[in-house]
Amino acid sequence: MQSFPFIKNYEFFAQLHYVCAKRKVKLILKNEVNIAILEGKGCRLMSSEIKPTQSLDVRGEVCPYPDVMTQKKVKSMKPGEILEVLIDYPLSAERIPESIKKMGHEVLKVDKIGSSEWRILIKIK
Amino acid sequence: MENTNKDKIGSETLIEPTHILSGLIVGILFGFALQRGRFCMNSAFRDIILLKEYTLLKAVIVAIIVSMLGFHVMASLGIIQLNPKPLSWGADIIGGFIFGVGMVLAGGCASGTTYRVGEGMVGSFVALLGFMLSAVITGSGALSGIKSYLETTTKVTVTNPGPLVTTTSQSPTLANIIGVDPWIIVIVIAILAIGVLAWKRGGEGKTEGSLSEKIFKRGWPWWATGIVIGIIAMIAFPASAATGRNYPLGITGGWSTFLNALIKGDANVLSWETFLVIGVVIGAALAASIAGEFKLRAPGPGRLIQQFIGGLLLGIGAVIANGCNIGHILSGVPQLAISSIIFGFFVIIGCWATAYLLLMRR
Numbered sequence: 274m275q276s277f278p279f280i281k282n283y284e285f286f287a288q289l290h291y292v293c294a295k296r297k298v299k300l301i302l303k304n305e306v307n308i309a310i311l312e313g314k315g316c317r318l319m320s321s322e323i324k325p326t327q328s329l330d331v332r333g334e335v336c337p338y339p340d341v342m343t344q345k346k347v348k349s350m351k352p353g354e355i356l357e358v359l360i361d362y363p364l365s366a367e368r369i370p371e372s373i374k375k376m377g378h379e380v381l382k383v384d385k386i387g388s389s390e391w392r393i394l395i396k397i398k
Numbered sequence: 399m400e401n402t403n404k405d406k407i408g409s410e411t412l413i414e415p416t417h418i419l420s421g422l423i424v425g426i427l428f429g430f431a432l433q434r435g436r437f438c439m440n441s442a443f444r445d446i447i448l449l450k451e452y453t454l455l456k457a458v459i460v461a462i463i464v465s466m467l468g469f470h471v472m473a474s475l476g477i478i479q480l481n482p483k484p485l486s487w488g489a490d491i492i493g494g495f496i497f498g499v500g501m502v503l504a505g506g507c508a509s510g511t512t513y514r515v516g517e518g519m520v521g522s523f524v525a526l527l528g529f530m531l532s533a534v535i536t537g538s539g540a541l542s543g544i545k546s547y548l549e550t551t552t553k554v555t556v557t558n559p560g561p562l563v564t565t566t567s568q569s570p571t572l573a574n575i576i577g578v579d580p581w582i583i584v585i586v587i588a589i590l591a592i593g594v595l596a597w598k599r600g601g602e603g604k605t606e607g608s609l610s611e612k613i614f615k616r617g618w619p620w621w622a623t624g625i626v627i628g629i630i631a632m633i634a635f636p637a638s639a640a641t642g643r644n645y646p647l648g649i650t651g652g653w654s655t656f657l658n659a660l661i662k663g664d665a666n667v668l669s670w671e672t673f674l675v676i677g678v679v680i681g682a683a684l685a686a687s688i689a690g691e692f693k694l695r696a697p698g699p700g701r702l703i704q705q706f707i708g709g710l711l712l713g714i715g716a717v718i719a720n721g722c723n724i725g726h727i728l729s730g731v732p733q734l735a736i737s738s739i740i741f742g743f744f745v746i747i748g749c750w751a752t753a754y755l756l757l758m759r760r
Contacts, residue, residue, distance in 0.1 A: 333697045335505035335521045335705060336441055337448060341757055363517075363691045364436040367617050372449055389517070389686070389693035 323381065323394060325357035326350070332361040332390065339365040340372065343393075347378060350397045355381070358393040366391040413668045417641040421670040424634050425677015428647065429513050431630060432678065433685035434613070435623025437461075438510030439723045440501040443746050444753045453620050456595055458727075460624020461631070463591045465646070466732035468632035470584050473562035478635050480562050480580075481644045482569040482735030483721055488552030489545065493719025494726075494741040496711050498748020501723070502756060504529075504708025508649040508722035511709065512675055516682025520696035521705045526653070528709025529716075533654040534661070536717040545718045563733075564644065571734040583734055595621075614688045631728065634674075641670040648725040649675055650716040715748075 329346050331339040339360045350356060360366060370380040373395050381394040431437065435457060442454035472478045501507045504525035506514055511529065514522035535541050555568035562580055563571070573580035599621075607616065618626075635646040652675030659667040686692035696702065716722035719741050721730060727745070730738025 333521075333695045335519070335697055335701060336438070337444065337505075337757065338697075338701075340449060361693055361695055363617065363689075364438075364441065367436070368449070368451065368453075372451065385690070387693075389691040389695075 323355060325394065326354040328357040328359070330359045332359055334360075334362070336362060336364060340369055343369050343395075344372065344376070347373065347376065347395060347397060352397050354397045356395045356397065358395065359386075360391050360393070361389045363389065366393070369393055413641070413665065413670075417670050418673050420637045420641065421673030422677040422680070424630065424637055424647075425674040426681035426684070427677075428627070428630050428634075428674070429516055429678035429681025429683075430685045431618075431623065431626045431681075432509060432513040433517060433682040433691075434689075435618045435620075435627065437513075437623055437627060439507040439727060439745075440505070440510055440749065443498075443749045444502060447750055448753050448757060452598065453600070456598070456600075457620035457624040457627075459591055459595060460621055461627040461728060462732055463588055464625055464628025465631040465728065466584055466734075467588060468628060469635060469646070469732050470562065470580060472632065472635065474581075478639055479564040479644065480733045481564050481567060482571050482733040483726065483730050483737045484553065484555070484569045485735075485737040485740075486549045486551075486553045486720075487737075487740055489548040490719050490726075490737050490740040491744050492548060493715045493717075494744030495715070495748040497715030497719065497722065497741075498745040498750075499752045500708045500711025500713075500715055501745070501749055502708070502752040504705050504712055507724075508712055508716060509678070509724045509728075511712070512649055512653075512678050513682035516679040516684075517686045518683075518692050518694040520694065521702055524702050525705040525709035525712070528706045529650075529713040530653045530657040532710040532713030533650055533717050534657050534713075536714045537654055538658070541714065548718060549720070570736040572736065572739070573734055575736065580734060614685075615690070627728075631732070638670045638674075643670050645725075646729040647674070648721070648729060649678075650713070650722040650725060652676075654713075654717065 327346070327350065329343060331342050334342070339358075339362050343356075343358050343365075346358075347356060358369065360369070366383065370383055370393060373380055378398050379396040381396050383394075384392045386392050436454070437457055438454065439458055442458045445451040446455060469478065469480060473480050497507075501510075504511055504522070506522055506525065508529065511522045511525045515526055532541075536545055554570060556570050556574050557568070558574060559565065559567040559569065560571065560574040560577075560580060563569075563574070571580065572583045576583075612618075631646045638645060648671050651669065652671035652673075655667050655669050655672045656675065659665060659672070683692065697705075712722070716725070719726065719737075721738065721741060723745065726735075726738035726741040731742060
C-alpha cells in the first residue's frame, strides 16, 4: 500500500489511472474521499493526467499579448477550474508563472512541448 | 573627420574586411546575449505599469551602470574618447515619444525587434521592414525636412565638452553643463543605482541544472544579462572607433545603411554598425536554436499590420532623434549625454501612454 501525497492537490477534473488488484481502473475523481478509499484498497497509481477546464492558445502572439490574455482569462474563471495556456514566446513562459502566482493562483506545471512551445497549467484559486 | 556620430547614413571611410569581421563578431555576441537575457527595453518599461514587473528594468539598469563605469575607465586610460550625441531637444522629445509609441505597437524596441527576427518571429521581421523603410525615408527621403528642421531649430551646444570627451564634441552632458569632472556624476549615479538594485533585488528562485544548461538552455538572470551586455558595450566602443565610427552599440544606423546600400547599389555606405546588426540576428538565431527556442511563427493579419505600423514609427522616431533605444539609452546615457536622457524619458512616456490606451483599458 503506497501513499501519494501529491495527488491530494488534484481534487477536480483529474483523471487517474489506477491498477487495483491487477485490473486497470480509470477514474475521474471528484473529491479526496475517492482517493482515500482507493489507497486503502491497495491500488497503485500508474499515471495521471489533468484535464483542463479551458484552453487558451496564444501561440504566434507577440509580447505582451500572451501575458495580458492569460491574465484576462484567469480573471474570468472560477476557483477550482484549471486553465491550460499554450504559448511559444520564451519570455512569457518564464513570466506568466510568476505573475499568476502573484495573483494568488497555483501553477501546476510548465511543460516544454516543442521547439519554443510551452504548456502552462494553472489552477484558479 | 568632422562627423563622428554614426547613426547618420553614410561612412567616410571605406569598409575593410577586418571591420566587417569585428562588427559581425560583436553583433553575434550581442545578439546571443539579447536572446538569452530576453533583453528588451520595450518590455522593461512597459511592464512597470502593465504587469508591475521590474526584472527586465533591473537588467537594463545594470547594463547602463556597467557601461557607464566601463566607458569612463577606458576614457580615463586613454583607450577611447567619449562621444555623447548632440542635443536638439525638440528632436529628442518628439523622436523619443514617437519611438515609445512605435515600440509598443511593434512589440519590441529596435534591438528587441532585431533579435526576435533571429528567433523566427515573422511579426518582428515585418516590424523590422517598416523600421528600415521609415528610417531611410526620414533620414534622406520625404520626411527628412522634419528631421533637419527640428535638429537645427532646437539645437543646444556647449563650448567646452570637458575631460574624457572627444575635443570636437559640442554635446551637453550632465558633467559639462554643471562644470564638474564626469567621474563625480558617474560615482553618484552608480551608488544610487546599486543601492536601488540591492534593495529591490527580489528573490530569484534556485534553479537546478548544470552551468552549461543555465547558459544555453534557460533564460539568464537579470544581473547576468546586464553585466554581459555592459561588457559587450565596452568591447564595442574601441572596436567601432577603430573603423572610424567613434561610438559604442547602435541599431538604427545599421539597418538604414543596410537598406541604403541595397537601394543605391553602393557598398561605401556600409558601416561597422551594418555588420553589427546583421550579427545580432545571427547571434540570436544561434542562441535560440541551441536552447530549442527557435520557431518560425507569425501572429494574425491584424497584429502583423500593427507591428508594421509600429516599425514605421520606430524608424521615424529613431532617425528624428538621431538614435534609438540602444544608440541613446544603452550607449548615450552611460556617457551622460543630455540628449540621450531626454530621449529616454520621452520614450518611456510614449510607451506608457500607448500601453495604457492599447492594453490596459477594457
